[in-house]
Amino acid sequence: MALKGKVALVTGSTSGIGLGIARALAAEGADIAMSGFGDAAAIEALRASIAADFGVLAIYVPADMAVPAEIAAMVTAAAAQLGSVDILVNNAGIQFVSPIETFPDDQWDKVIAVNLSAVFHATKAAIPGMRARGWGRIINIASAHGLVASGQKVAYVAAKHGVVGMTKVTAIEMAGAGTTCNAICPGWVLTPLVEKQLNARAAETGQSIAAVKEAFLAEKQPLHEFSTAEQIGASAVFLCSEGARTITGTSLSVDGGWVIQ
Ligand code: NAD
DSSP states (O other), X not given: OTTTTOEEEETTTTSHHHHHHHHHHHHTTOEEEEOOOSOHHHHHHHHHHHHHHHTOOEEEOOOOTTOHHHHHHHHHHHHXXXXXXXXXXXXXXXXXXXXXXXXXHHHHHHHHIIIIIHHHHHHHHHHHHHHHHTOEEEEEEOOGGGTSOOTTBHHHHHHHHHHHHHHHHHHHHHTTTTEEEEEEEEOOBOSHHHHHHHHHHHHHHOOOHHHHXXXXXXXXXXXXXXXXXXXXXXXXXXXXSGGGTTOOSOEEEESTTGGGO
16 A cells, blocks of 8 residues: 555546556555546446545546646646645547548647647646645656657657657656656557547458457557556556656556567
């Protein structure tokens, strides 16, 4: 229970990787502020199960991560209800796949707003409290696409490279304030974000979902295996640990070897 007494705000924790991270941090004793979209009853069930399974406080603080004022209000609400925000996990994200020539302008704006600008706004709102308390952990969920590119994903790749850069700036500015900032760069994780891409490729090529999964792994990951949300959660727990107190500004790849090639 290394994180007992700490409060973690995890954006996009109503699904996928964010939910895996929220549960992993709760398993270490952290109280959890969840955020993200979804059906109200389903979100309440997830919130209640985190509280019951791990014996921690768990609250839901809604915000549209494309709206800066809502992001600031989310951080304020989490701190007001749970006492502080000691750990901020900037995880909420979206994808849009298209060649540049036909990439819709509004989708560019949306992906940049949710995947890049939201990280800035949440970090800006959370760091004064971390500085005041002399302890903090900021974990930005970037991607293998924060380090290397693929075609058809211009906004996502630009945003995630930006997140990796922002991680370094945040780390420098928070050095000496007991606060580290690191990025986790996952490869393929089977979440709704990736299932949408699997379905689109299957529809486009006429291949089965199983064949498309094989193709996704063969194209990118030498280990030929999807990572899980639980594994990303374990990396987040490590980055919050005492053992990681001098790790800052770095990018931790959890990607089955995607970016080593
Ligand atoms: P997901 O679709 O399962 O979850 C995304 C979460 O973000 C959900 O909780 C959703 O409600 C929330 N969200 C999206 N737009 C929002 C908005 N405007 N306001 C508030 N919340 C919003 O996706 P995931 O795969 O779990 O992705 C989580 C993060 O991991 C993203 O940043 C994604 O880019 C990154 N990532 C995912 C993979 C992968 O293979 N799944 C790989 C690398 C990086």
